[in-house]
Amino acid sequence: MAPTRSFILQVVSSLLYLSPEWVLAQTSPGGIATCLQGEGLQFSTSSDTTWTTATAALQLRVLREPSAVVFAQDRDDIVAALSCARNASVKVSTVNRGHSFQGYAFGTPGNLVIDLKNFTALSFDASTNELTVGGGTNVGPTAKYLWDNHHRHFPHVRGSHVGMLGSMMGGGFGTTTRMFGSPMDNLASVEYMLANGSLVTAGAGSDLLWAAQGAGPSFGIALSAKIRTHAIVHDGALNYTISLGSDPSIDTVASALLRIQEFALDNQLPDELSLRFMLGNAQSVGYFYGQEAAFDRAMTPLLDSLRSIAPNVTLRKNVLASFWESEVISTGIGMNSPTGGTLGAGRFMHIQSWVATSDNPLSAKQASSLFESHRSRNRTDLTNSGFLDLWAGTSLRTADSDTSLHQGKNLWLIRVDGVGNGSWPTDGVSYMQNLMRPFTDSLRVTGPLRSFVNYADSDLDLDEWSAMLYGSNFARLQEIKAAMDPSEMFSGYGHAIPLPSRAW
Numbered sequence: 001m002a003p004t005r006s007f008i009l010q011v012v013s014s015l016l017y018l019s020p021e022w023v024l025a026q027t028s029p030g031g032i033a034t035c036l037q038g039e040g041l042q043f044s045t046s047s048d049t050t051w052t053t054a055t056a057a058l059q060l061r062v063l064r065e066p067s068a069v070v071f072a073q074d075r076d077d078i079v080a081a082l083s084c085a086r087n088a089s090v091k092v093s094t095v096n097r098g099h100s101f102q103g104y105a106f107g108t109p110g111n112l113v114i115d116l117k118n119f120t121a122l123s124f125d126a127s128t129n130e131l132t133v134g135g136g137t138n139v140g141p142t143a144k145y146l147w148d149n150h151h152r153h154f155p156h157v158r159g160s161h162v163g164m165l166g167s168m169m170g171g172g173f174g175t176t177t178r179m180f181g182s183p184m185d186n187l188a189s190v191e192y193m194l195a196n197g198s199l200v201t202a203g204a205g206s207d208l209l210w211a212a213q214g215a216g217p218s219f220g221i222a223l224s225a226k227i228r229t230h231a232i233v234h235d236g237a238l239n240y241t242i243s244l245g246s247d248p249s250i251d252t253v254a255s256a257l258l259r260i261q262e263f264a265l266d267n268q269l270p271d272e273l274s275l276r277f278m279l280g281n282a283q284s285v286g287y288f289y290g291q292e293a294a295f296d297r298a299m300t301p302l303l304d305s306l307r308s309i310a311p312n313v314t315l316r317k318n319v320l321a322s323f324w325e326s327e328v329i330s331t332g333i334g335m336n337s338p339t340g341g342t343l344g345a346g347r348f349m350h351i352q353s354w355v356a357t358s359d360n361p362l363s364a365k366q367a368s369s370l371f372e373s374h375r376s377r378n379r380t381d382l383t384n385s386g387f388l389d390l391w392a393g394t395s396l397r398t399a400d401s402d403t404s405l406h407q408g409k410n411l412w413l414i415r416v417d418g419v420g421n422g423s424w425p426t427d428g429v430s431y432m433q434n435l436m437r438p439f440t441d442s443l444r445v446t447g448p449l450r451s452f453v454n455y456a457d458s459d460l461d462l463d464e465w466s467a468m469l470y471g472s473n474f475a476r477l478q479e480i481k482a483a484m485d486p487s488e489m490f491s492g493y494g495h496a497i498p499l500p501s502r503a504w
């Protein structure tokens with residue numbers, strides 16, 4: 001029998017232990033540390049007291065074992081760090097706020113990680129209404145800067161501490177996405193540093209901007225970006241909760257979901273409305289960014305329709321004093337903090353997501369299967385939570401080919417998390433996948449599966465995740481990868497875009 005790959009790796013690593021000087025000269029942490037030190041960079045390795053902070057992340061299920069984390073102070077530091085990485089043949093990844101649900105900021109063990117938290121510059125151009133953000137900015141301080149100084153808004157994810165560019169390049173979905181598009185749609189340009197240290201601005205119509213809109217970290221380090229901003233005509237909002245009554249049956253919940261879907265498909269739900277349907281308690285919760293009377297007009301027919309399914313339907317609504325108040329409620333108290341809040345306690349978790357489109361909406365069977373799968377958890381070392389975010393709105397006017405992450409005609413963004421109780425069971429990932437399998441399989445019957453980068457399952461094989469996230473856009477992404485990162489320096493994480501497979 002031929003030796004297995006892991007056997008070869010074991011032999012190689014035992015040889016490495018026998019000859020430490022040789023190790024130092026090659027690609028070991030020592031080697032790259034020597035180079036980083038020679039370049040005068042600030043960095044941390046596993047023997048430093050700063051290591052725990054340097055490698056802090058939300059996702060605790062995934063190992064974090066980079067060779068070093070460089071705290072880049074300016075662009076020259078990144079040029080130097082990339083040179084060290086090239087010479088050591090080490091892959092590079094970028095960390096901003098460490099919220100990646102898949103643990104991708106630290107990527108594969110051995111990566112050189114560039115920490116961008118020093119890149120927090122913000123500026124606004126009143127002639128274009130574009131906001132320029134540094135690669136290390138995060139949601140809270142950025143949204144507050146724009147609101148306080150210019151009374152404008154950009155769609156963002158619902159986490160005040162979350163990094164701006166990581167969340168935007170992975171799609172993003174927020175409470176104003178039905179009005180203004182996804183965060184990703186609002187990227188006007190991205191300024192990248194490529195593997196060879198050169199700078200390129202990916203502007204409107206460029207391959208690289210298109211690639212960044214869904215697969216950004218595969219192509220380089222985003223030093224800054226320009227973002228389109230929007231006027232808020234009504235400086236107010238309301239939040240609301242619709243309940244179906246106590247203990248609704250799966251049939252009731254599934255029928256209610258389909259009623260909401262019908263209203264969305266008939267364009268009867270205004271873009272000013274956000275709606276999140278919770279899998280656990282079957283409540284619909286959200287925001288409305290117009291006048292209360294317009295909300296009442298839009299909701300009355302929907303509530304009447306829901307009452308024919310669940311007679312005890314109730315609506316609670318709460319008028320908020322200002323648009324900003326709604327921002328703080330939806331996105332967190334860190335919206336008012338100069339730091340955006342904190343990373344918070346880490347989680348041992350696994351995430352899965354599915355997207356239904358308006359030309360392939362959920363059937364009654366699929367809706368029932370979603371709730372049945374979700375309710376069928378039969379163990380206590382894991383909890384599961386999840387929801388459907390109503391998309392539709394602006395997305396019904398987009399095509400799959402507009403951005404590399406396909407999002408044309410998106411109707412529902414469906415997410416299920418499994419969270420370990422203080423640790424992660426060894427069979428946790430397969431348990432969560434199997435728990436949702438009946439739903440996943442029911443979706444396959446009516447069309448190809450679709451998913452969403454920020455909520456993507458890290459444990460699918462290449463054929464499956466590439467089709468679910470990028471569909472027919474994937475081949476073009478691979479060509480752009482070959483042009484921009486031919487040495488695959490930025491491929492040290494699970495969903496990195498591979499080079500095109502060429503015939504021999």
Ligand SMILES: Cc1cc2nc3c(=O)[nH]c(=O)nc-3n(C[C@H](O)[C@H](O)[C@H](O)COP(=O)(O)OP(=O)(O)OC[C@H]3O[C@@H](n4cnc5c(N)ncnc54)[C@H](O)[C@@H]3O)c2cc1C
Nearest residue numbers: 096097098099100105135157158159163166167172173222
């Ligand atoms: C509390 C919370 C709420 C969330 N809410 C939402 C939501 O409402 N909608 C939604 O779509 N997502 C949401 N997410 C997911 C979140 O948007 C993504 O995980 C996002 O990528 C996190 O960015 P980060 O900088 O915080 O994380 P990191 O882990 O530091 O980075 C995430 C990824 O982006 C890469 N990256 C970051 N910055 C750069 C850069 N400048 N250049 C190149 N690559 C870079 C990293 O290498 C990594 O692959 C949420 C996550 C959390 C934890």
Ligand SMILES: *[C@@H]1O[C@H](CO)[C@@H](O)[C@H](O)[C@H]1NC(C)=O
Nearest residue numbers: 035038039080083084086087
């Ligand atoms: C990487 O190697 C090249 C070629 O040997 C050399 O010129 C360069 O200085 C090295 N970079 C660093 C940061 O040491």
Ligand SMILES: *[C@@H]1O[C@H](CO)[C@@H](O)[C@H](O)[C@H]1NC(C)=O
Nearest residue numbers: 239240241285316317318329
């Ligand atoms: C509105 O948001 C506040 C703050 O989160 C919450 O306490 C309240 O229950 C919400 N109201 C409704 C009607 O959903």
Ligand SMILES: *[C@@H]1O[C@H](CO)[C@@H](O)[C@H](O)[C@H]1NC(C)=O
Nearest residue numbers: 244245246247248310311312
């Ligand atoms: C509706 O509420 C009433 C009174 O609380 C209760 O008796 C009835 O069973 C409820 N109906 C349903 C379908 O939940």
Ligand SMILES: *[C@@H]1O[C@H](CO)[C@@H](O)[C@H](O)[C@H]1NC(C)=O
Nearest residue numbers: 376377378379431434435436
């Ligand atoms: C738990 O559910 C799984 C299916 O999801 C099933 O295979 C298993 O037998 C169940 N275990 C118990 C203890 O009921």
Ligand SMILES: *[C@@H]1O[C@H](CO)[C@@H](O)[C@H](O)[C@H]1NC(C)=O
Nearest residue numbers: 379380381382383420421422
């Ligand atoms: C979670 O773990 C704690 C401590 O191990 C235990 O006491 C508790 O019962 C667990 N909860 C569940 C739901 O398993």
Ligand SMILES: *[C@@H]1O[C@H](CO)[C@@H](O)[C@H](O)[C@H]1NC(C)=O
Nearest residue numbers: 194196197198483484485486
């Ligand atoms: C750097 O890489 C880019 C993308 O591959 C390439 O277009 C450019 O010519 C390279 N620059 C240098 C100086 O080699």
Ligand SMILES: CC(=O)N[C@H]1CO[C@H](CO)[C@@H](O)[C@@H]1O
Nearest residue numbers: 072073074117118119120121
């Ligand atoms: C924005 C920011 O944090 N800039 C800092 C980057 O690092 C240099 C050197 O430590 C500081 O002087 C800057 O304030």
